[in-house]
Structures are given as structure tokens and as C-alpha cells.
Amino acid sequence: xxxxxxxxxxxxxxxxxxxxxxxxxxxxxxxxxxxxxxxxxxxxxxxxxxxxxxxxxxxxxxxxxxxxxxxxxxxxxxxxxxxxxxxxxxxxxxxxxxxxxxxxxxxxxxxxxxxxxxxxxxxxxxxxxxxxxxxxxxxxxxxxxxxxxxxxxxxxxxxxxxxxxxxxxxxxxxxxxxxxxxxxxxxxxxx
Amino acid sequence: xxxxxxxxxxxxxxxxxxxxxxxxxxxxxxxxxxxxxxxxxxxxxxxxxxxxxxxxxxxxxxxxxxxxxxxxxxxxxxxxxxxxxxxxxxxxxxxxxxxxxxxxxxxxxxxxxxxxxxxxxxxxxxxxxxxxxxxxxxxxxxxxxxxxxxxxxxxxxxxxxxxxxxxxxxxxxxxxxxxxxxxxxxxxxxx
DNA sequence: AAAAAAGCTTGACGAAGGTCAAGCCCTAAA
DNA sequence: TTTAGGGCTTGACCTTCGTCAAGCTTTTTT
Numbered sequence: 001x002x003x004x005x006x007x008x009x010x011x012x013x014x015x016x017x018x019x020x021x022x023x024x025x026x027x028x029x030x031x032x033x034x035x036x037x038x039x040x041x042x043x044x045x046x047x048x049x050x051x052x053x054x055x056x057x058x059x060x061x062x063x064x065x066x067x068x069x070x071x072x073x074x075x076x077x078x079x080x081x082x083x084x085x086x087x088x089x090x091x092x093x094x095x096x097x098x099x100x101x102x103x104x105x106x107x108x109x110x111x112x113x114x115x116x117x118x119x120x121x122x123x124x125x126x127x128x129x130x131x132x133x134x135x136x137x138x139x140x141x142x143x144x145x146x147x148x149x150x151x152x153x154x155x156x157x158x159x160x161x162x163x164x165x166x167x168x169x170x171x172x173x174x175x176x177x178x179x180x181x182x183x184x185x186x187x188x189x190x191x
Numbered sequence: 192x193x194x195x196x197x198x199x200x201x202x203x204x205x206x207x208x209x210x211x212x213x214x215x216x217x218x219x220x221x222x223x224x225x226x227x228x229x230x231x232x233x234x235x236x237x238x239x240x241x242x243x244x245x246x247x248x249x250x251x252x253x254x255x256x257x258x259x260x261x262x263x264x265x266x267x268x269x270x271x272x273x274x275x276x277x278x279x280x281x282x283x284x285x286x287x288x289x290x291x292x293x294x295x296x297x298x299x300x301x302x303x304x305x306x307x308x309x310x311x312x313x314x315x316x317x318x319x320x321x322x323x324x325x326x327x328x329x330x331x332x333x334x335x336x337x338x339x340x341x342x343x344x345x346x347x348x349x350x351x352x353x354x355x356x357x358x359x360x361x362x363x364x365x366x367x368x369x370x371x372x373x374x375x376x377x378x379x380x381x382x
Numbered sequence: 383a384a385a386a387a388a389g390c391t392t393g394a395c396g397a398a399g400g401t402c403a404a405g406c407c408c409t410a411a412a
Numbered sequence: 413t414t415t416a417g418g419g420c421t422t423g424a425c426c427t428t429c430g431t432c433a434a435g436c437t438t439t440t441t442t
Contacts, residue, residue: 360418360419360420361419361420362419362420372419372420372421373420373422376420376422377421377422379420379421380422
């Protein structure tokens, strides 16, 4: 079971699973390798899985009517991602998920997760606690977006996630923060 | 138990609770009445409760360094609100929650909710499912904020929540959408 | 190693929307 | 019914930031 060490450690930070529960949980997992620039989720197809990044980096983005990209999330090791709306409602995705590097991800199907959460209380607890944190984080992002200037948002991000900011292309960061790449360039050149 | 009908109906849309579980759950609930303009959460104090609105309207907002208000959420009947970060971490709140009308809210304490979620599987399921939906919604709001113009955001909101838009002051809606009240006024006068 | 693709920078320009200030309107209290 | 306060509107102005275009640098591919 060494191959699922990372995700099991992640869960262990929230709840304790028995040997039997671990076995049941890992039985629904599937490891997938993707190459840089490969899509894991595409509009039109249902986002069947919750995806956990073991190694690499992935961004989720929305392509608007004018062809502009808007990044929903940037994930590296130990992050989950999916098109949540598509995943929860089994409707076609509206977002792309694209590997920014060659990556290894662990995937778990909606039906399997729901079935296990229905049977295993501690797993249900884990997902509840994890998602609550994610929600608090998402709320914070909304407020940051409407209350701070571009420059503040940029430096906040770079200071909070310096390793991610160095790792992803600047235009990805720009579309995550809602700033044009040119403006990011100008902000950087000021100092 | 007629007094908890609304919130129990809300839960019943996600999971089924036994008589005994309903009794345990309602035992941790407390009903509070607040007057218009009264604060339910204030910066500096821990947001102890998850709050459910039975009747009335409440907004949660952040006051920035320059004294500008930024609305995190606008809730009416059948909505939950809290300062999630404060509630989850038992740290002082950063947001205000203010009654926009005389309101009736149901409150449940963090410790009580956690204790019950640890014991009652279906309640844990309920919160998990509800929060997952809230997260998907919050993600959507982030994307709307960075990808649409002020005018689009305004009309989207008014079309999606016409009854809320009519019920709350325009400056509240403005600070929710990240637009100045003057601009909202101009957008409206165009048509 | 050469060619192509992807990403970053800089400048000129313009539009969207914020700020400030004044006045109006409506509700609720005296 | 008058007055005060809260909320909304309108105008003038100005700042921020996005767009377009061109050139440069770095990375990837053949």
C-alpha cells in the first residue's frame, strides 16, 4: 500500500481509519499519469472523479465566450481538484483541468465515494472536515478579489505561496488573480 | 417540535433522520430573535455558532482598512451563515453579521455540532453534502467575479435572485458584487 | 544546432468604473 | 406635519487597468 502513502497521510491529519477501512478506501482508488499540457477534465464530458495530486501541478480553468482563460484553481502535491459542479450533478463539465507538468494523480469515482461515505462514518467525517476548510478558503478568495487591488492580490499570493508562484507560468497566475499578464509584468518591474 | 420545522425540512432534503436523531439534533438548537441593524457576529469575538435563518435577512460583511464594506453573503429564509474561519478555528471573527430586517435565527454551537457529527452518521452526511454544494457555489462566484463585467454581474444577480435584489438595500448588493453604489445606479438607469 | 513555439516585457492608447460632491426622495420618528 | 436620516441619483473628473502590437527571451521540438 506504499503507493497510497500520501493520500492516506492526508486523511490521517483529519481522522483515523482502521485497517479494514483503509483497504476499502484504497480499493476505489486509481492512479493515473498525465503528461504536461494533457487535459484531465474537458467541457462537454462529465467530471467523473475527485482527483488528488500525488506529484506534479494541475490548473482548472474556464474558457469564456471571448476565448479568455480564467483559472479556478492551481494545485500541486497534496491538493484535490475537480469540476465540482459537474462532479456533484453528473452534468457535463464547464471547466478544463490541464496538467502544468507531468503529473501523477489518484482518482476516485463519485459513486464509489458516495457509497463509501454512506457506509464508513470516519470517511464521511474526513470529507466533511476537509470541504469545510476548502469553503472557508474559497470565501476568503471572494473577499480578497473584491476588496484588494491587483497589486495587493499579486503580492499576497507571491508571499503566501512563493513556491507555487515560481513554479507556474505567469499567465496562469494572472488568470487566477483576475489580472492581465501585462499588468503582472508591470507590477513586477516596479520592484 | 413545530418550531424547528423549517430546518428539519431542510435536512430532510439531504438525509433521513430517525426520531431519536431528530431529538438529539434539536436539543442543541437555540432560537434567537434579532432586530434590524443588530449584529450577530462582530470582529474580535469568536463566531461560536452556525446560524440558520428561519425568518428575515442577514448579511455578512468585511470592513477593510479604508472603512469600505465588502459583503461576503446575503442570506434570507432557509440559509446558513457564519464567519467560517472564526467558527472552525475558534479565532476572533473578521466579519460582521448584521440583520437587515427583524429576524429569527437558529443557532448551533461548534462543539455541539462536532460532537453530534462524530456520533450520528447521517448528520455528518447532511453537513458534508450541504457544504459540498456551498463550495461549488462559492467557486462559481469566484469565476463570475473575475470573468464578467460589472454590468453582467449585476444583471446575473438580479435575474437569478430577483426577490433578494428587491429586498435588500442597493449599497449592500453593490458591496456583494464588488461594484460602487453609483455604478449600480448608472447601470439601472440605462434601462 | 536550428527552428518553432511558448512565454514575458514594454509602450501607446482607451474604456470601464471608482471617487467626490451636491441634490433629491422617501420613510420614520418627533 | 415637519424634520432628520438613510438611501439613491446625477455630473464631472480621474485613476487603474485592460487591449493591441511589436520585439525579445526562454524552452521545447525536430
